[in-house]
Amino acid sequence: MQIDFILNENKCCIEVAPDEMLADALRKIGMLSIRQGCDTSCCGLCSVWLERSPVLSCTIPAFRVHGKKVTTIEGVQTEAEKFARILAAEGAEQCGFCSPGFIMTVLAMKNELQNPSDEAIQHYLAGNLCRCTGYMGQMRAVKTYLEVTAS
Amino acid sequence: MFTIDELVQPESLNEAAAILTDSPEVVVLGGCGFLKLGSRRIGKAMDLSRCGLGSIEENTEYIQIGAMATLYDIEINHSINSLFNGIVSKGVGNILGTQFRRCATIGASVYSKYGFSDIIPTLMVLDTEVELLQNGRMPLKEFLDKPITRDILTNIFIKKDDRQASYQNMRNASADFPILNAAASKAGNQWTVVVGARPARAQIAEEASRQLSEMTEDTIDAGRIAAIAAQELSFSGNNKATAEYRQAISQVLVKRAIEEVLSCK
Numbered sequence: 001m002q003i004d005f006i007l008n009e010n011k012c013c014i015e016v017a018p019d020e021m022l023a024d025a026l027r028k029i030g031m032l033s034i035r036q037g038c039d040t041s042c043c044g045l046c047s048v049w050l051e052r053s054p055v056l057s058c059t060i061p062a063f064r065v066h067g068k069k070v071t072t073i074e075g076v077q078t079e080a081e082k083f084a085r086i087l088a089a090e091g092a093e094q095c096g097f098c099s100p101g102f103i104m105t106v107l108a109m110k111n112e113l114q115n116p117s118d119e120a121i122q123h124y125l126a127g128n129l130c131r132c133t134g135y136m137g138q139m140r141a142v143k144t145y146l147e148v149t150a151s
Numbered sequence: 152m153f154t155i156d157e158l159v160q161p162e163s164l165n166e167a168a169a170i171l172t173d174s175p176e177v178v179v180l181g182g183c184g185f186l187k188l189g190s191r192r193i194g195k196a197m198d199l200s201r202c203g204l205g206s207i208e209e210n211t212e213y214i215q216i217g218a219m220a221t222l223y224d225i226e227i228n229h230s231i232n233s234l235f236n237g238i239v240s241k242g243v244g245n246i247l248g249t250q251f252r253r254c255a256t257i258g259a260s261v262y263s264k265y266g267f268s269d270i271i272p273t274l275m276v277l278d279t280e281v282e283l284l285q286n287g288r289m290p291l292k293e294f295l296d297k298p299i300t301r302d303i304l305t306n307i308f309i310k311k312d313d314r315q316a317s318y319q320n321m322r323n324a325s326a327d328f329p330i331l332n333a334a335a336s337k338a339g340n341q342w343t344v345v346v347g348a349r350p351a352r353a354q355i356a357e358e359a360s361r362q363l364s365e366m367t368e369d370t371i372d373a374g375r376i377a378a379i380a381a382q383e384l385s386f387s388g389n390n391k392a393t394a395e396y397r398q399a400i401s402q403v404l405v406k407r408a409i410e411e412v413l414s415c416k
Contacts, residue, residue, distance in 0.1 A: 019154045054250045058187075059187060064200055123249075127247055127326075
């Protein structure tokens, strides 16, 4: 079946199978930032935005994005780089495998929540697992990023 | 991972009903989060996302939740949050991460009657009804007890009343299914105590609820009621917890739920 959608501000038209997940469909057309870690909807590595809200691309069937707007980290590179530099500076970056999904969720959180508390940040980011660095560095990076971008 | 040979996407509920009648084997898709954990081979699948079932609406009597509303829509809905001590939002807020809750739908979560469900116990302690395309509207408890297999859940209605409620759960890890959950509510003098993830489907602890309803607030012994609930309900073991462990934990969770309701003024 054919689906038409907006991918990173560009019109996109691709053929997908009825049981094809969005992550597979996007990787097939070169969106290799999307990682597949657990494949059980737990790790958040495959996070992308659907209409500017973070979703698990491994769990959304590709046909559901027909007529909608999908954003991957390739579509928000400037903002992603800003946060990624803070992430590295805070020692919250090691193997980097989880970073694209984590960054997409953090950027979405920044758009959605106003002055989130530590608890609200942790709750929002609970679906992004990192097995390298622990979460304290990430928390510092998120708070620094929110401060820097607010000012 | 599941496979689908053919996908149909009705544009209306009438069209969906016709498909259900013509193709009894059709599988209605929800968020697909649980489906993808298995390897089911689906001949014909039906996607309801074009049927306009994604909204949450409110009138003076009810909150109406469309079957395709996501758990996250429910979690952040102001009207739902402001009622029943925020129990519905708390019930869904523990389920994996934000991104997953934007994929999972309330309709599939309820229609599937999952034993591990976090949302079913919370809805059971409220005055909740479900609306089915062919079987009509009925109380949630009646739907859970009936062996309905061929229908489409279209809406969930939660009656707006002044009840206070509490939801408790225990997980081995935060991103795991609950090994047990419990909910309690009080509307006037009427208490309802529910225990879920036993690991069988959530069930009302009828005797505990009855005894609780006969007591005045200052004579309630939450620990004794929790023990009654633990005795009257059945528990089983699986790879997450033994039956004995669940039974013991149920006493703690039910007691906490009752005490939390009592603390609400």
